Amino acid sequence: MKTTISNKKRRKLFDNLSEANLAFQKRYPGDRSARQPVHTVYGGANLFKSNSAKVLGARALESFQTYAPDFLSFGKIFGLTGINEIDAHYPADAARQFYEGLSSEEKKGHPARLSYEVYQKVIKKLQTEAIEDFRIDFEDGYGNRSNEEEDATAVEAAKEVAKGLNEATLPPFIGIRIKPFTEEMKERGLRTLDIFISTLVNETEGKLPENFVVMLPKVTIPEQPKTLANFFDILEDELELEEGVLKMEMMVETTQSIMDVDGTNPLYRFIKAANGRCIAMHFGTYDYTASAGITARYQEMDHPVCDFAHHMTKVALAHTGIWLSDGATNTMPIGPHRGEHMTHEQWEENKRIVHRAWKKGYDHIRHSLWNGFYQGWDLNPAQLPMRYAAVFAFFLESYEDAVERLKTFVEKAARATLIGDVFDDAATGQGLLNFFLKALNSGAITEEEVLRTGLTMDEIRSRSFKKILENRKS
Numbered sequence: 001m002k003t004t005i006s007n008k009k010r011r012k013l014f015d016n017l018s019e020a021n022l023a024f025q026k027r028y029p030g031d032r033s034a035r036q037p038v039h040t041v042y043g044g045a046n047l048f049k050s051n052s053a054k055v056l057g058a059r060a061l062e063s064f065q066t067y068a069p070d071f072l073s074f075g076k077i078f079g080l081t082g083i084n085e086i087d088a089h090y091p092a093d094a095a096r097q098f099y100e101g102l103s104s105e106e107k108k109g110h111p112a113r114l115s116y117e118v119y120q121k122v123i124k125k126l127q128t129e130a131i132e133d134f135r136i137d138f139e140d141g142y143g144n145r146s147n148e149e150e151d152a153t154a155v156e157a158a159k160e161v162a163k164g165l166n167e168a169t170l171p172p173f174i175g176i177r178i179k180p181f182t183e184e185m186k187e188r189g190l191r192t193l194d195i196f197i198s199t200l201v202n203e204t205e206g207k208l209p210e211n212f213v214v215m216l217p218k219v220t221i222p223e224q225p226k227t228l229a230n231f232f233d234i235l236e237d238e239l240e241l242e243e244g245v246l247k248m249e250m251m252v253e254t255t256q257s258i259m260d261v262d263g264t265n266p267l268y269r270f271i272k273a274a275n276g277r278c279i280a281m282h283f284g285t286y287d288y289t290a291s292a293g294i295t296a297r298y299q300e301m302d303h304p305v306c307d308f309a310h311h312m313t314k315v316a317l318a319h320t321g322i323w324l325s326d327g328a329t330n331t332m333p334i335g336p337h338r339g340e341h342m343t344h345e346q347w348e349e350n351k352r353i354v355h356r357a358w359k360k361g362y363d364h365i366r367h368s369l370w371n372g373f374y375q376g377w378d379l380n381p382a383q384l385p386m387r388y389a390a391v392f393a394f395f396l397e398s399y400e401d402a403v404e405r406l407k408t409f410v411e412k413a414a415r416a417t418l419i420g421d422v423f424d425d426a427a428t429g430q431g432l433l434n435f436f437l438k439a440l441n442s443g444a445i446t447e448e449e450v451l452r453t454g455l456t457m458d459e460i461r462s463r464s465f466k467k468i469l470e471n472r473k474s
Contacts, residue, residue: 028319031434032279033463036323037133037173038442039387040282041378044141045157045176048134050164053171057130060384063333064126067354068119068385071096075115077355078362078389081397082111114397121396122388125443130384133173136161138192139180139217150188154195162203175213175249181224189216190231197246201239208245213279217251218287222266222273225250229275248277253284254291258312267316281317282377283309285327301327301364310371326368328377333357333386358386365390374438388443395444398435406432406453410468429465437463 005013043052068074070092075083086095099112107113136157138150145153157176164170176196179189193214200208216228225248232246250270252258260266271278288309289299300306306327313324334357335350342350361383368376369390378387409429436453437460439445450460459468 029321030319031463032321032323033461035172035441036375038374038391039376039378039384040133040135040173040325041131041381042135042137042141042177042328045136045138045153046142048136048157048160050160050167051169052160053131053134053164054169056381057126057384060130060381061123061126063354063382064122064385067333067351067358071112071116071119074119074122074389075112077358078386078393079359080115080118080393082113083115085111108400114393117396118389118392121392121444122385125388125392126384129172130381131171133211134171134175135215136174136176138189139177141177147188147191150192151195154192155199158196158199159203161200161209165204165207165209170209173211173213174209175211175215177215177217180218181216181227182218182220186227193231194235197235198239201241206240208241213247213249215249215251215282217284218253219250219270220254220256222269225270225278226273226275229273229277232277244276246277247279248274249280249282250274250278251282251284252309252313253287255288256291258309265312265316267313268320271317271320271322278322280323280325280375281313282325283313283327283373286330288327301329302367307371310368310373314372323375324373325375325377326371326373328379329357329361329364329383330379331357331360332380333361333382334380354382358389361386362390366394369394374442391442392444395435395439395442399439399445399449402432402435403452406436406455410454410472429469433460433463433465433468436460 041056043056049055068077072083072086072090072092072095074080075086095112096116099107099110099116102110138154142150142153161170161174176193178193179185181189214228214232216225219225228248232248235241236243236246252267257267257270258265267281271281283306285301285306286299289303289305292305294303294305310326317324333354335353337346337350365376365387368374374391376387378384406429409432436445436450440447440450440460447457451457453460455468459471462468462471
């Protein structure tokens with residue numbers, strides 16, 4: 001059949017379109033396939049030691065076992081699905097033995113399932129890898145000190161990182177937060193980074209820890225990350241480091257980070273200014289709410305102004321490969337009473353305060369997950385139980401339904417593809433696939449549990465529902 005335009009004209013049309021399409025794909029390559037930590041612990045640089053991750057993990061486990069000694073009490077603290085169907089007077093040991101004696105099919109429908117399974121996963125996580133990511137903090141967690149003291153702390157912290165690298169005691173992700181590149185703090189921030197990196201590289205003979213990153217706080221203009229990226233170039237050249245090995249994160253902490261003087265969102269310009277160095281954008285809850293004029297009492301992670309900033313950030317950076325992280329709950333789950341000889345009343349007060357703080361943090365984290373933020377901050381090891389409780393429960397309570405939906409969806413799509421029918425709901429399939437990618441990344445489910453979907457691990461790791469269908473067709 002003869003067409004309206006010649007092949008030459010058609011090629012010219014598509015040449016222009018191809019150039020634009022490829023430029024768009026380069027700008028929005030999609031989510032990164034690497035593991036993203038579910039949290040970041042911030043700690044003052046003066047307190048950091050090579051074994052800090054191990055010490056903090058032990059404290060987190062102690063807090064968990066003290067205030068949630070069994071899966072029934074655990075489920076009640078967080079209000080997990082099914083827990084209220086279990087007799088409140090039923091002994092915990094008897095409940096555990098009964099549940100463990102059930103078949104796999106019986107466990108699926110049992111009201112103890114979610115509490116038991118999440119409880120076991122939280123214990124295992126706290127025992128094996130309580131700290132996923134640690135940021136050695138020279139900003140809010142360190143404060144303003146004399147230049148001599150901060151210089152000395154930068155040297156000592158770098159030596160501790162080198163020691164941890166040698167002894168394999170560092171968490172999977174680690175980094176340093178410097179002071180912001182504001183006019184008042186730029187010299188101090190740059191000097192601390194210079195001393196820290198130079199000392200670390202000298203101690204390790206040129207090695208950096210895996211997943212090492214530099215956090216730049218309170219970014220308001222593109223020139224700030226651009227300056228840091230330029231300094232990375234200088235450091236890599238002077239210290240003979242691999243080109244591009246130094247990475248940065250930025251913090252959204254002011255309203256100007258969400259909308260600038262021109263009435264546009266500047267976040268992508270920040271990323272572009274970083275010249276390929278930026279891997280993540282973190283939200284600073286308390287600085288941002290203060291910037292928005294929210295009084296201290298209402299500066300919480302689930303405040304509407306935070307939701308607005310979160311969605312603006314997601315819209316600006318979706319599919320760019322930049323990880324997003326929410327902020328922290330500043331209510332600490334720590335009782336006021338100490339010592340081995342507390343009265344019953346003191347113990348009960350401690351328990352009420354810890355449980356209340358855990359539930360508040362749990363609700364905040366669930367709100368973040370609901371908004372599509374799969375990483376957040378923790379400020380104290382006693383917060384780690386609520387972190388993993390929230391993340392694991394979020395995914396596990398939807399797991400069985402998601403397995404069946406994805407299996408059915410793949411079968412339906414494959415049939416449609418094989419018979420030449422049109423399958424135009426790939427976005428829903430991608431959404432289901434993303435659920436399993438996030439759940440697997442967080443540790444909520446295992447590879448074996450992912451395989452129940454009928455997909456292979458290679459298919460899961462392709463991260464593309466469209467590619468899965470195309471490969472199955474071929």
